[in-house]
Amino acid sequence: MEVTSRAAVLYGPENLRMTSVTIPPIRPEEVLVQVKTGSLCGSDLHAYLGKLPRITFPRVLGHEFAGVIHQKGEKVSRWQIGQRVCCSVDIACETCEPCRQGRRNLCESLETIGFERDGAYGEFVKVPQRNLHLLPDTLSFEEASIIQTLTIAYNAVRRRGEVMIHDQVVIIGCGPIGLCALAVAKASGAKVYMVDILEYRLDVAMAMGANQTFHAANADMVKIILDIGGKRGIDKVIEAAGGDQQETLLMATQLVKRGGIVVVAGTFADDVTPMRINEIKSRELNVRGARGDVDDFPACIDLVASGCINLDKMITHRLRLEEAEKGLRMMMAKEEKVVKIIVTP
Numbered sequence: 566m567e568v569t570s571r572a573a574v575l576y577g578p579e580n581l582r583m584t585s586v587t588i589p590p591i592r593p594e595e596v597l598v599q600v601k602t603g604s605l606c607g608s609d610l611h612a613y614l615g616k617l618p619r620i621t622f623p624r625v626l627g628h629e630f631a632g633v634i635h636q637k638g639e640k641v642s643r644w645q646i647g648q649r650v651c652c653s654v655d656i657a658c659e660t661c662e663p664c665r666q667g668r669r670n671l672c673e674s675l676e677t678i679g680f681e682r683d684g685a686y687g688e689f690v691k692v693p694q695r696n697l698h699l700l701p702d703t704l705s706f707e708e709a710s711i712i713q714t715l716t717i718a719y720n721a722v723r724r725r726g727e728v729m730i731h732d733q734v735v736i737i738g739c740g741p742i743g744l745c746a747l748a749v750a751k752a753s754g755a756k757v758y759m760v761d762i763l764e765y766r767l768d769v770a771m772a773m774g775a776n777q778t779f780h781a782a783n784a785d786m787v788k789i790i791l792d793i794g795g796k797r798g799i800d801k802v803i804e805a806a807g808g809d810q811q812e813t814l815l816m817a818t819q820l821v822k823r824g825g826i827v828v829v830a831g832t833f834a835d836d837v838t839p840m841r842i843n844e845i846k847s848r849e850l851n852v853r854g855a856r857g858d859v860d861d862f863p864a865c866i867d868l869v870a871s872g873c874i875n876l877d878k879m880i881t882h883r884l885r886l887e888e889a890e891k892g893l894r895m896m897m898a899k900e901e902k903v904v905k906i907i908v909t910p
């Protein structure tokens with residue numbers, strides 16, 4: 566059965582409008598989720614500004630969300646209408662080589678809800694049953710809509726960064742991915758130093774358990790961190806800033822120890838970003854990318870529901886879906902100490 570959904574539709578760069586869209590009937594293996602909360606993301610902002618080539622228009626954005634199962638397809642047996650869920654948003658082909666090797670995040674023809682498919686900035690969104698994850702009653706919809714961000718940080722910190730107990734970790738960038746990475750690294754028993762250029766974000770990082778924070782404008786910052794770390798260098802550095810700058814990867818290679826790991830989790834505006842190539846060679850640095858999530862929703866849901874990780878402090882604003890554009894503009898201007906904005910349809 567077709568459903569009408571009030572949604573925020575992106576018609577082109579900086580052209581986001583609330584309108585009524587018709588969602589075609591769900592397929593046998595799909596469910597229709599009634600969205601309770603969404604969370605605005607930096608990549609939504611890139612899409613809004615026309616800086617995300619994978620987006621075609623018109624598109625309902627929204628890939629971080631939680632809700633309730635409203636309809637289910639005829640082949641959906643494990644799920645019930647009314648169940649509270651959050652969703653992984655990557656839809657892999659399941660047949661290409663990376664998929665068959667269990668690396669679905671590297672699928673050769675990956676599609677993502679909210680990018681190649683219509684997303685959750687509306688009352689309803691279609692989701693394949695394989696992508697559903699049940700929410701415990703103790704987990705709020707608001708926190709659940711940040712789980713997707715947490716899974717990306719989990720991949721960067723645990724899988725790609727191999728962060729373990731007693732590691733010294735520097736995370737460059739205190740945006741949502743960086744703060745989630747902090748939470749995962751702390752839960753892993755690491756000592757975590759956070760770097761940013763915004764004072765209020767360093768405050769959030771402190772409140773979320775950072776061992777120490779550093780303002781990136783401090784010219785001696787690298788030296789100070791290396792002194793604290795015992796001069797040998799930092800075990801693991803997670804780059805979670807990206808964007809329109811060229812300093813953070815240079816900083817990461819200066820900070821990391823011989824044979825250490827640098828994880829690139831940030832998305833850079835410029836594809837050609839300088840790195841210290843001779844240091845990578847002579848000090849045998851491991852520079853690794855981190856992309857998306859690797860089926861870590863159950864672990865991340867459990868970490869938050871059990872109280873081991875607390876995402877509350879990241880939620881700085883709550884808006885109605887009609888105000889999504891205002892929220893994106895607040896993120897762009899980094900106004901009002903914004904970290905994570907929750908939107909409610």
Ligand SMILES: [Zn+2]
Nearest residue numbers: 606607608629
């Ligand atoms: Zn996101």
Ligand SMILES: [Zn+2]
Nearest residue numbers: 658661664672
């Ligand atoms: Zn694939």
